[in-house]
Amino acid sequence: MLTRRIIPCLDVRDGVVVKGIRFRDHVEMGGIVELAQRYRDEGADELVFYDITASPQGRAVDRAWVEKVARVIDIPFCVAGGIRSADEARAVLHAGADKVSINSPALERPDLIDELAAAFGVQCVVVGIDSLRDADGEWRVRQYTGDPTRTRALARRTLDWVDEAQRRGAGEIVLNCMGADGVRQGYDVDQLAAVRAICRVPLVASGGAGALEHFRDVFAQADVDAALAASVFHSGTIPIPELKRYLREQGVAMRI
């Protein structure tokens, strides 16, 4: 049986893992390779690394640390951050990443999704979406969320973008619900369920994990394929082995 995935997310800045609240005020959490190894040993199913300043600074991901991770890690990992072309994606994939995730550059130029899918296959192409509910009740996409001074609210509806991204060749969607992110009050199950209803590729929930029950709820109610979290894992608030045992007891298929 295909199991649901637990994915620690490591936000990388200047070679270290950091975490902030609502994307601001980042605090250092530790070295990239050390944390990656720890999560692998604890039973994480996959890792995501976001070079959070690459896109706002208009540069590509630093492939040196991608290669360091690939040498030691024997579970899949995805790299995100400022990947704007097939050449840049190729460099990251050849350095050992299994998937690349694109967000702001795909919004600038949606053809990038088609180009990456054609060059490497849809299974390598993850589209990350930062989404927030507006005053009119509609979920819309945000861009350049790595830098609060540059973050832009777009007119694009989140559901429209999910639809377009998968038609263009996204092999997986990571939906980061910004309203829930960093405040540990649970995943945005309503929004994730709405996206799930139109999403035919694997869907990863991101933003809001604070307790064991939040993971159970997002799998049970939004039927996502994977749940991503950062601070609850980095801080040790939720140990991954305990989380996976709990979820299995709750009837969620888990690799243990």
Next chain:
Amino acid sequence: MTASIVLVDSGGTNIGSVQYALRRLGVEARMSDDAAEIRAATHVILPGVGAAAPGMARLREARLIEVVRGLKQPVLGVCLGMQLLFERSEESDTPCLGLIPGRLRLFPQDTGLRVPHMGWNSLSMRAGSPLLRDIDDGAFAYFVHSYAAPLGDYTLASTDYGGAFSAVVRRDNFYGAQFHPERSAAVGATVLRNFLAL
């Protein structure tokens, strides 16, 4: 005899990851698209990520199709590399190496199955093989693919995703794993170690 392992450079982006996985086992593998070097290896690995048609095109350009077909030493195809061992793939209706009968089919999407099949899924043992020594029935491996091989007498292990498909295959000296041993933690390392012991 000292093992000399060659990774066939068929353009797959996972070739580096497979090389690192072997290095973690203390084994140095060379990447090569040189016919003589490939023929001289004790073990040959055909990695691969991507689509069948460019994968075959790359082997053709490197004049490696007959070289791979003629190999007598243990050969392990990984993911797309396993798929290329079969006769054909529905993916762009591509003729493949034809070393194992059967054709790769796209997972049915009309049933609500999410495609690609991505994540950790369990292996059901169908036939004993040294390649799967010390791997338990139900062990988890990491998959990511949209096309799958049918079951046959060559199936060593199967996996279920909208029906059973071949997860590990063998025909003569040609072995294949649909999952990624280089990304399947301890289970993957065991498969690679077993392969090198063949």
